Amino acid sequence: GENVEQHPSTLSVQEGDSAVIKCTYSDSASNYFPWYKQELGKRPQLIIDIRSNVGEKKDQRIAVTLNKTAKHFSLHITETQPEDSAVYFCAASISGGATNKLIFGTGTLLAVQP
Amino acid sequence: NAGVMQNPRHLVRRRGQEARLRCSPMKGHSHVYWYRQLPEEGLKFMVYLQKENIIDESGMPKERFSAEFPKEGPSILRIQQVVRGDSAAYFCASSPNDGEKLFFGSGTQLSVL
Numbered sequence: 155g156e157n158v159e160q161h162p163s164t165l166s167v168q169e170g171d172s173a174v175i176k177c178t179y180s181d182s183a184s185n186y187f188p189w190y191k192q193e194l195g196k197r198p199q200l201i202i203d204i205r206s207n208v209g210e211k212k213d214q215r216i217a218v219t220l221n222k223t224a225k226h227f228s229l230h231i232t233e234t235q236p237e238d239s240a241v242y243f244c245a246a247s248i249s250g251g252a253t254n255k256l257i258f259g260t261g262t263l264l265a266v267q268p
Numbered sequence: 269n270a271g272v273m274q275n276p277r278h279l280v281r282r283r284g285q286e287a288r289l290r291c292s293p294m295k296g297h298s299h300v301y302w303y304r305q306l307p308e309e310g311l312k313f314m315v316y317l318q319k320e321n322i323i324d325e326s327g328m329p330k331e332r333f334s335a336e337f338p339k340e341g342p343s344i345l346r347i348q349q350v351v352r353g354d355s356a357a358y359f360c361a362s363s364p365n366d367g368e369k370l371f372f373g374s375g376t377q378l379s380v381l
């Protein structure tokens with residue numbers, strides 16, 4: 155069925171280090187892959203997204219890579235800062251009939267140690 | 269442009285009562301999605317609606333749960349005869365395009381006593 159797996163579930167890094175979060179998806183027809191950041195008690199917010207016709211996308215310290223053949227995509231955060239600490243969710247679009255919805259991974263709790 | 273508005277932020281119900289959660293999408297957005305989030309879990313898709321139509325309710329329990337998005341007014345997620353297992357954060361999101369760039373509301377934290 156429709157499934158998005160996300161690893162690791164928790165990640166602790168030192169300030170200034172890089173962080174990488176990986177996701178795999180099951181629906182080969184998925185063509186849109188966003189990443190959301192959720193701070194404690196707040197709403198998920200879109201931080202970056204990528205479409206299937208692109209292999210990599212960067213926005214300042216964050217980047218996303220996509221491997222359609224292997225059906226996996228990754229979030230890379232460089233020069234991490236304490237304010238990057240949050241839960242990060244990946245998602246993949248699932249299409250079927252009249253619907254097009256996002257299926258989310260289970261989240262990664264990122265802790266950036268000062 | 270106001271964001272996605274959800275109310276109430278917190279809702280406490282006793283077992284057997286009804287819960288009504290409201291969501292007003294961003295201006296210009298006609299696609300509304302409801303997700304449920306349990307502690308330390310991801311966002312679970314429940315239902316996708318457009319004005320006056322349920323497009324996909326495959327993630328919503330068949331019993332006790334219903335959703336609507338009328339021509340006028342907010343989208344409503346209704347849970348009848350709530351049980352303790354319904355306790356969760358319920359997030360609404362809206363999109364200008366089908367299934368992409370979802371903008372989330374602040375969520376409703378439902379607690380069932």
